[in-house]
Amino acid sequence: MSAAAFIAQIAPIAVQLRIEGSPIFPSVRIAQSGLETGWKIPPWNNLGGYKVGSGKLTPYWRGKIVTKGTWEVYDGKRVDATAAFRAYDSVEDFFRDQDLLFENKRYTGVRTAQSPEEQADMLQACGYATDPQYAQKLRNIIAAHNLKRYDTEAEVQKQMIGELKKQIEQLTAEQAQLRQRLETLESRARVDVPAWAREAVDAAVKAGIVDTPEGGSLDFYRMLTVMHRTGHIGNN
Known part of the structure; x- marks a missing residue:
């Protein structure tokens, strides 16, 4: 799968989750997914190297596991290893489960980041990955693929939805007033x-x-x- 095809497939999900209130910028989410997978959606749909961890089940992870080779950086040295990763029924389930992970106090800096660049830095600072170049790699991918356009798309849609909700609320209020006036008359x-x-x-x-x-x-x-x-x- 090409990077362009990969982005086209997951960008709508990343944007929709952002509209719904996810703290993760779509650009960061897409960049991280591409970096962690090599621009390929694996059959187990884990796009972020999310390990089994505590093993506590969630509404989006139901206990499926896949064991894969990976690597970490300790004391400046790369160490190859094998780890158990969470497996998901869909990419959306993975993203939603990842958002639950980011609710932890450890990831406060990730949630409160004011820009994609800051969020990339916080992912590294909060220990999501041990690669000392992790944040810079995310920044490079965001710039290379113009991924911030999806952040803009999400914000525009959020504003449009917000305006529509206001209009609906106003119309509902006006309808209630007219109904009251009619009943009075x-x-x-x-x-x-x-x-x-x-x-x-x-x-x-x-x-x-x-x-x-x-x-x-x-x-x-x-x-x-x-x-x-x-x-x-x-x-x-």
């Missing part, structure tokens, strides 16, 4: 049968012209009274 329009209209109303009910005499407006009662007095109701 309807209640004012309904009056008890006036004494001067009682004879006409009774005649109209008897003639089957109205089902019930209650709840009419004054205009309604005037109309029945006129019809009754002019012989259109009750004189048949």
Whole structure:
């Protein structure tokens, strides 16, 4: 898989998660995924070298494991090793599980980073990786593939969604106000049968012209009274 194809496949997920509130910049997420996998989505969908760790299950990691070769840097020296990594049903599950990891106090600097570059530095500073060049590699990938455009895309969509929510809330409030006004007007329009209209109303009910005499407006009662007095109701 080419880097471009890899990015095209995972960028929409990274952007969507950012819109939903993920602390990880899409550019950083994509760069890290490319760096950790060599621009290939493995069958186990772990794009960030996330080891099994405590082994505690989450809504997104259900206990599947894959054992793979890896390397770490200790005291400035590379050490090859084998480790157990989490395996996921989907790339999205991995990203969401990774966000749970970043909720730990250890990653406060990652969550609060104000730029992709700062977040790359914090990933290294917080110990996500032992490679002393990790942050710089992420920075280089972000620049080389113009990945910050996905940060912009996420922010624009967040703003659009925010504006739509405001408009919906405003329309909902206006609708509630109109409904209240309508109910008020309807209640004012309904009056008890006036004494001067009682004879006409009774005649109209008897003639089957109205089902019930209650709840009419004054205009309604005037109309029945006129019809009754002019012989259109009750004189048949």
